[in-house]
Amino acid sequence: MKAHEDGDQSVITQTVATSAPGPMTVLAKRARLAARTLATSPSSARDRALWAAAAALRDASAIILEANEKDMAASTATEAFRDRLKLTPERIEAMATGLEDMADLPDPVGRVLEEWTRPNGLRIRRVATPVGVIGVIYESRPNVGADAAGLCIKSGNAVLLRGGSESLHSARAIHAAMQAGLRAADLPEDAVQIAPDADRAHVAEMLGAAGLVDLLIPRGGRSLVERVQKDARVPVLAHAEGLCHTYIHSAADHAMARRIILNAKMRRVGICGSTETLLIDAAVAPTLLPQIVADLSEFGCSFKADAAAREIVPTLPVATEKDFSTEWLDAILNIAVVDGVDEALDHISQYGSSHTEAIVTADEAVANRFMNGTDSAVVMWNASTQFCDGGEFGFGAEIGIATGRFHARGPVGVEQLTTFRYEVLGTGQVRA
Amino acid sequence: MKAHEDGDQSVITQTVATSAPGPMTVLAKRARLAARTLATSPSSARDRALWAAAAALRDASAIILEANEKDMAASTATEAFRDRLKLTPERIEAMATGLEDMADLPDPVGRVLEEWTRPNGLRIRRVATPVGVIGVIYESRPNVGADAAGLCIKSGNAVLLRGGSESLHSARAIHAAMQAGLRAADLPEDAVQIAPDADRAHVAEMLGAAGLVDLLIPRGGRSLVERVQKDARVPVLAHAEGLCHTYIHSAADHAMARRIILNAKMRRVGICGSTETLLIDAAVAPTLLPQIVADLSEFGCSFKADAAAREIVPTLPVATEKDFSTEWLDAILNIAVVDGVDEALDHISQYGSSHTEAIVTADEAVANRFMNGTDSAVVMWNASTQFCDGGEFGFGAEIGIATGRFHARGPVGVEQLTTFRYEVLGTGQVRA
Numbered sequence: 001m002k003a004h005e006d007g008d009q010s011v012i013t014q015t016v017a018t019s020a021p022g023p024m025t026v027l028a029k030r031a032r033l034a035a036r037t038l039a040t041s042p043s044s045a046r047d048r049a050l051w052a053a054a055a056a057l058r059d060a061s062a063i064i065l066e067a068n069e070k071d072m073a074a075s076t077a078t079e080a081f082r083d084r085l086k087l088t089p090e091r092i093e094a095m096a097t098g099l100e101d102m103a104d105l106p107d108p109v110g111r112v113l114e115e116w117t118r119p120n121g122l123r124i125r126r127v128a129t130p131v132g133v134i135g136v137i138y139e140s141r142p143n144v145g146a147d148a149a150g151l152c153i154k155s156g157n158a159v160l161l162r163g164g165s166e167s168l169h170s171a172r173a174i175h176a177a178m179q180a181g182l183r184a185a186d187l188p189e190d191a192v193q194i195a196p197d198a199d200r201a202h203v204a205e206m207l208g209a210a211g212l213v214d215l216l217i218p219r220g221g222r223s224l225v226e227r228v229q230k231d232a233r234v235p236v237l238a239h240a241e242g243l244c245h246t247y248i249h250s251a252a253d254h255a256m257a258r259r260i261i262l263n264a265k266m267r268r269v270g271i272c273g274s275t276e277t278l279l280i281d282a283a284v285a286p287t288l289l290p291q292i293v294a295d296l297s298e299f300g301c302s303f304k305a306d307a308a309a310r311e312i313v314p315t316l317p318v319a320t321e322k323d324f325s326t327e328w329l330d331a332i333l334n335i336a337v338v339d340g341v342d343e344a345l346d347h348i349s350q351y352g353s354s355h356t357e358a359i360v361t362a363d364e365a366v367a368n369r370f371m372n373g374t375d376s377a378v379v380m381w382n383a384s385t386q387f388c389d390g391g392e393f394g395f396g397a398e399i400g401i402a403t404g405r406f407h408a409r410g411p412v413g414v415e416q417l418t419t420f421r422y423e424v425l426g427t428g429q430v431r432a
Numbered sequence: 433m434k435a436h437e438d439g440d441q442s443v444i445t446q447t448v449a450t451s452a453p454g455p456m457t458v459l460a461k462r463a464r465l466a467a468r469t470l471a472t473s474p475s476s477a478r479d480r481a482l483w484a485a486a487a488a489l490r491d492a493s494a495i496i497l498e499a500n501e502k503d504m505a506a507s508t509a510t511e512a513f514r515d516r517l518k519l520t521p522e523r524i525e526a527m528a529t530g531l532e533d534m535a536d537l538p539d540p541v542g543r544v545l546e547e548w549t550r551p552n553g554l555r556i557r558r559v560a561t562p563v564g565v566i567g568v569i570y571e572s573r574p575n576v577g578a579d580a581a582g583l584c585i586k587s588g589n590a591v592l593l594r595g596g597s598e599s600l601h602s603a604r605a606i607h608a609a610m611q612a613g614l615r616a617a618d619l620p621e622d623a624v625q626i627a628p629d630a631d632r633a634h635v636a637e638m639l640g641a642a643g644l645v646d647l648l649i650p651r652g653g654r655s656l657v658e659r660v661q662k663d664a665r666v667p668v669l670a671h672a673e674g675l676c677h678t679y680i681h682s683a684a685d686h687a688m689a690r691r692i693i694l695n696a697k698m699r700r701v702g703i704c705g706s707t708e709t710l711l712i713d714a715a716v717a718p719t720l721l722p723q724i725v726a727d728l729s730e731f732g733c734s735f736k737a738d739a740a741a742r743e744i745v746p747t748l749p750v751a752t753e754k755d756f757s758t759e760w761l762d763a764i765l766n767i768a769v770v771d772g773v774d775e776a777l778d779h780i781s782q783y784g785s786s787h788t789e790a791i792v793t794a795d796e797a798v799a800n801r802f803m804n805g806t807d808s809a810v811v812m813w814n815a816s817t818q819f820c821d822g823g824e825f826g827f828g829a830e831i832g833i834a835t836g837r838f839h840a841r842g843p844v845g846v847e848q849l850t851t852f853r854y855e856v857l858g859t860g861q862v863r864a
Contacts, residue, residue, distance in 0.1 A: 036805070039804070131837060214837050235667075235836070259860060262862075378853065381858060387858075392550070404667070406838055406839040406851060419838060421808065421842075424812040429814075429815045430691055431816050
């Protein structure tokens with residue numbers, strides 16, 4: 001490339017210089033030092049830390065529950081919110097088991113992703129490396145702290161945790177166990193940092209910590225994710241809305257189509273991989289739609305349907321423009337009748353969220369046209385959209401589903417928490 | 433992942449809604465429509481467009497030179513600037529040949545990057561896909577417009593070009609040839625858009641075009657890159673400063689070390705992959721450093737040295753703190769004597785720009801320790817840092833060198849202008 005092209009580092013230095021070094025900046029600097037050690041640590045040490053952290057969680061069970069009671073007592077939030085905040089011996093055991101499962105995963109660091117040799121004998125390989133320091137901003141759901149810290153340790157990253165203010169005591173008790181695990185494995189405990197208190201200024205400080213935090217992962221509701229995406233001066237790995245579509249093409253096997261849409265909508269309605277909108281070809285709707293409506297109604301599903309669908313099943317409620325843009329996360333299915341794959345793709349590009357779409361068809365050419373025609377992170381052919389999940393993909397634990405266009409898309413497991421570098425191995429070559 | 437996690441799309445919609453739809457937004461929307469066609473177009477059509485664009489550039493040679501004369505006449509800038517702005521028949525021919533070389537590259541779209549089968553029979557594959565709409569903001573260097581448009585067409589992306597205001601006439605004449613190429617291949621000419629005039633507001637509009645522009649590539653000086661990184665609401669692929677180091681370890685072959693540092697510094701001093709700082713082990717500096725200074729002096733190199741180096745070669749000028757942080761892009765070499773690989777890594781982490789570092793040593797363990805110990809995009813063992821180049825990596829044409837931690841790092845060619853999606857191929861599986 002040409003001369004005169006620079007900037008990145010200088011921007012970083014500048015940003016850091018002009019932002020007052022608050023408590024999170026201090027923690028981030030310590031995390032960065034620890035990250036260098038973690039990045040070169042043997043897989044066995046990181047796995048030992050996860051096992052030890054699991055044991056520490058179990059040992060500290062009483063202390064953690066006590067801390068959680070303090071949080072619960074102080075919380076005046078809704079029941080749903082309080083249920084996510086609440087810890088029980090079972091939930092602590094689940095966190096510990098989760099860490100042990102991560103230890104059993106293969107080491108994502110150091111994988112040779114690509115390797116080739118140039119005519120001049122230079123060997124070039126692309127090697128997986130840790131990201132560095134990952135900032136995780138999450139709501140008052142204490143288990144996220146243990147999951148995120150575990151995934152980061154496994155992938156050789158240091159992590160800066162900022163949990164919801166109502167979970168402060170619980171989060172700090174869990175954090176202590178994670179650090180105990182690192183110490184037991186002779187790894188720097190600074191690799192897992194947590195915000196010292198509930199001050200909201202800590203979030204702003206993390207968003208501006210370019211050069212200190214390499215990646216931000218917001219784990220929470222729309223307002224949190226929006227705020228992070230709007231204000232972050234650091235790359236963000238965001239979990240977007242899951243407005244997923246299942247398209248039943250005219251060449252679909254009817255029994256398969258009924259089985260898939262029932263599962264895609266109703267297996268679990270509250271996860272982002274659940275289907276919100278059914279697109280069905282006009283050619284098969286008259287026979288198939290009434291059966292699907294009956295199938296799902298049996299399980300308590302309600303519907304929002306366009307005019308064409310209501311001509312076939314007049315009892316269906318009307319769908320508004322807004323309904324087709326709504327991620328229900330509930331037992332509600334939008335229905336639109338379309339005339340072929342292109343209309344289906346148009347609908348998805350207008351209302352979709354680039355998360356997961358599925359087509360049911362026996363026609364491979366149409367399936368490929370559909371898969372190539374969306375810009376979604378995951379597309380499925382003859383399968384339920386509810387398969388969009390790190391465990392189902394074989395990634396083990398996941399920190400979420402990414403729907404941005406870069407780095408990680410779809411389920412984000414430990415491999416997706418790594419980046420890469422090129423290693424060029426020579427025997428003294430110089431460039432002509 | 434859990435419910436309540438969304439945001440991405442809503443942010444995008446919101447951003448677009450609140451930003452007044454100016455001319456660039458209108459162009460970006462047309463580009464996005466064209467991108468859908470380009471993304472599913474056969475490789476042969478995109479290659480045909482590149483060949484036709486090359487021919488159109490040659491046919492329009494007189495018109496392009498005339499437009500360039502207008503720009504040159506109006507320009508009051510420095511000679512170096514005017515030289516980059518200036519077009520000649522040779523430079524137009526080089527642009528055309530560049531496009532034809534891109535056509536000869538393999539299609540980066542649709543590559544199966546990974547593929548595996550789950551126990552339930554689901555086949556999962558990771559497939560390379562175009563990014564979508566790429567915004568390229570560049571200085572008054574008209575050839576960048578042809579290169580960028582060509583690389584985007586090859587990789588199935590639409591592109592929104594905004595060249596330096598002083599090159600407006602040249603840029604528009606080149607743009608016309610690129611669109612002629614698209615038409616000749618029956619591809620939508622909207623896939624290559626250019627800012628209608630030199631209004632600086634167009635840049636701000638591109639930076640805010642979240643949801644319409646998927647990736648911004650600033651091609652220019654530090655101030656441009658800094659501004660884009662600071663204000664962009666869209667992912668940025670930035671070319672960082674190339675403050676590259678070559679570390680000569682005590683176990684280095686002396687002849688190889690001299691050959692490599694001479695090439696790494698002096699082959700071309702103005703490119704970002706040139707070495708700016710030599711780190712040399714105290715154990716070998718007394719014998720090797722005087723020879724290296726002699727080697728490079730012969731080619732007109734001057735030096736900035738730390739105290740330990742000046743004890744060995746007293747005539748060397750003193751290096752300041754600032755010198756070690758300076759990308760000279762000139763025949764100037766910083767020299768620091770270090771005591772082993774860890775001191776070398778400390779120096780690099782303090783002064784480096786995460787671009788390219790090299791080690792010269794016969795000790796493989798030390799080489800691995802060095803390569804694992806930096807967070808640079810490219811690390812070299814026994815080779816010249818000047819090999820950090822798309823052509824040298826075998827990528828063909830490159831749009832630059834990326835030093836961020838995500839998506840593309842190192843040379844950015846057509847493969848690096850793609851992202852991916854997961855395709856899940858089932859036989860009717862539903863999730864338990």
